[in-house]
Amino acid sequence: xxxxxxxxxxxxxxxxxxxxxxxxxxxxxxxxxxxxxxxxxxxxxxxxxxxxxxxxxxxxxxxxxxxxxxxxxxxxxxxxxxxxxxxxxxxxxxxxxxxxxxxxxxxxxxxxxxxxxxxxxxxxxxxxxxxxxxxxxxxxxxxxxxxxxxxxxxxxxxxxxxxxxxxxxxxxxxxxxxxxxxxxx
Amino acid sequence: xxxxxxxxxxxxxxxxxxxxxxxxxxxxxxxxxxxxxxxxxxxxxxxxxxxxxxxxxxxxxxxxxxxxxxxxxxxxxxxxxxxxxxxxxxxxxxxxxxxxx
Numbered sequence: 322x323x324x325x326x327x328x329x330x331x332x333x334x335x336x337x338x339x340x341x342x343x344x345x346x347x348x349x350x351x352x353x354x355x356x357x358x359x360x361x362x363x364x365x366x367x368x369x370x371x372x373x374x375x376x377x378x379x380x381x382x383x384x385x386x387x388x389x390x391x392x393x394x395x396x397x398x399x400x401x402x403x404x405x406x407x408x409x410x411x412x413x414x415x416x417x418x419x420x421x422x423x424x425x426x427x428x429x430x431x432x433x434x435x436x437x438x439x440x441x442x443x444x445x446x447x448x449x450x451x452x453x454x455x456x457x458x459x460x461x462x463x464x465x466x467x468x469x470x471x472x473x474x475x476x477x478x479x480x481x482x483x484x485x486x487x488x489x490x491x492x493x494x495x496x497x498x499x500x501x502x503x504x505x506x
Numbered sequence: 507x508x509x510x511x512x513x514x515x516x517x518x519x520x521x522x523x524x525x526x527x528x529x530x531x532x533x534x535x536x537x538x539x540x541x542x543x544x545x546x547x548x549x550x551x552x553x554x555x556x557x558x559x560x561x562x563x564x565x566x567x568x569x570x571x572x573x574x575x576x577x578x579x580x581x582x583x584x585x586x587x588x589x590x591x592x593x594x595x596x597x598x599x600x601x602x603x604x605x606x607x
Contacts, residue, residue, distance in 0.1 A: 327509045331517045338521050338544055342528035347536050354540045357521070361547050365569075368514070370554045373566050377550075380573055385543070385580045392584045393536065396591050414530030418523050425519035429512050437508035441561050454563040455570065466574045473578030481585035483592070 322367040322438060330367075334360040347393050355386050368438065369446040514555040522548035535587055535597045539580070546576050 337360065340353030358381045365374030444450055455463055521544060528541030550569045557565025591597055 322509055324509055327513065331513075334517065335520055335524070338524045341540055341544060342524060342532060342537070347534060350537050350540055354543065357544065358547060361521075361551055364514070364517075364551060365554050368554050368558045370557070370566050370569070373554065373569050376570065376573065377547075380577065381543075381547075385577055388580055388584060389536070389540065392588060395588065396597065398536070398597070411531055414527055417530065418527045421526060422519065422523045425523065426516065429515045429519055432510075432512040432515060434510045434512050436512070436559065437510050438514075438558065439508060441558065445561065445563070446558075446566065450563050451566055451570075454567050458564070459567050459571075462571060466571060469578055470574065473581050477581040477585035480582065481588045 326367070327364075330360050330364055334364075347398050348390070351386060351389050351393065354389075355382055358382050358386070369441060371446050372448045372451045373446075511555055511559050515552060518548045518552040518555065521545075521551070533599045535599050535602070538599065539583055539587070543576065543580070546572060 334357050337353045337356040341350050341357065344350050344353060359378060362374045362377035362382070365371075365377055525541045525543075525545035525548060528544065529538050532538050532541065550572055553565045553569045553572070557563065557569075587597060590602060594602060596602065
């Protein structure tokens with residue numbers, strides 16, 4: 322990857338991820354997040370993770386972000402009225418984040434800067450090698466992942482469906498019981 | 507001239523820090539959620555970089571799993587947001603104090 326391309330992608334991703342946290346309207350935040358995720362996907366492809374890079378764009382930008390957009394529209398959100406007070410929290414955030422940045426950069430500095438992204442073995446990052454690793458060494462984890470997705474989908478439906486408390490007429494459990502009650506009264 | 511691995515790791519650290527800042531300063535639950543996605547992606551970038559450095563595919567497979575878990579987390583988290591919005595008419599994190607002691 323040429324240096325100029327990397328610098329362009331890095332600046333774009335930093336600016337758009339700052340956009341995620343500073344913009345008022347949730348839809349604008351989401352659009353900035355989409356730009357960030359696509360930039361990171363391009364970086365994946367540039368780092369020879371071609372399959373994962375395309376998966377990133379398809380799964381994240383195509384599916385998860387649409388889910389976010391759907392929720393924003395479903396809730397009909399307006400812009401935040403303006404974050405209330407909480408100067409203490411912001412001060413804490415500033416201190417905590419700057420401490421973490423310092424710590425992370427101490428670790429990054431330990432990486433030898435002369436190690437550059439040079440060419441790797443042929444076939445690295447191809448769909449063949451990914452599939453061989455995924456369905457060989459990590460087969461068990463792959464199967465567990467499918468159960469995780471199943472549980473998450475069932476859980477999401479169970480949580481998001483309209484519950485009983487706001488529909489008092491549906492608290493009566495069995496239709497037979499309600500009929501009997503109606504007959505008695 | 508090629509880019510160094512440390513540059514990509516620094517970019518990853520910067521995006522992660524921005525995600526942490528977003529979770530701490532924003533009060534809108536949806537935006538806090540997006541910041542969490544930002545952090546997950548920063549970690550994915552670090553995984554891809556280090557996998558490239560080691561020349562092994564394991565890091566890429568881990569990224570695959572992280573994306574799966576992120577999808578599951580987004581589905582459940584957004585369901586919780588929808589159901590709490592239905593009950594409380596707000597997605598401000600300060601007003602959702604049901605589980606606060």
